[in-house]
Amino acid sequence: MKNVTTLFLKIAVIFLGVPVLALCIFLVPEMANLSAKLLPEFAVIKYIVFIVFDASAIPFYFALYQAFELLRYIDKNKAFSDLSVKALKNIKYCAITISILHVLVLPLFYIFAEVDDAPGVIFVGLVVPFASMVISVFAAVLQKLLKEAIDIKSENDLTV
Known part of the structure; x- marks a missing residue:
């Protein structure tokens, strides 16, 4: 049963990456062109949109990889x-990075x-930073709980 659950979660993690890849390929260039069209006095805005949105995909995919690795650790006990x-911890830092990158773009939304x-x-424009901060806090709580559980387990292993 455990392997079926982790297999389902692994497939879900893979499917989470597909829409973001599609957004990076199709929507980000359209957003960059639209921003250049709406604000012709800021010629550099097109490149800022490209850089921020495509750069935020890097920590997103790294976090997905870390989630996949976490599921592999569960499979291996x-x-x-x-x-x-x-x-x-890596997932937490990736979520914070994504949030910071998208907060930097909030003036463009304004x-x-x-x-x-x-x-x-x-x-x-506030949806992505808020969602990634929620993920960051959740990962931090899980990290702390897991660390405490590991400490308790190691204390119990030492007690005979």
Whole structure:
């Protein structure tokens, strides 16, 4: 049963990467072109959009890889190990990085909201930083709990 569950989660992790890849290939260039069209006085804005959104895909895929590794540790009965703690720490840092990159782009969402007269655009820009900070906090809590469980396990192993 455990292998079926981790297999399902591994497939889910793989499928999480597909839409982000599609967004990076199809939507980011369109967003960059739209930003250059809406704000012709800022010629560099097109490249900022490319860099920030495509650069945020790098920690996203690294976090997915760490999640996949964490599931492999569970399959190998190494869930309560320092490797799992390290994977959770890496996921936490990746989520923080994604959040910071998207917070840097929030002024662009404000400018688009002013040009388009659509204040809801700002809330759309807050979705990714908020979601990645929630993931970061969740990973930090899991990391702390796992570390405490490992410490308790090592104390019990020493007690005979």
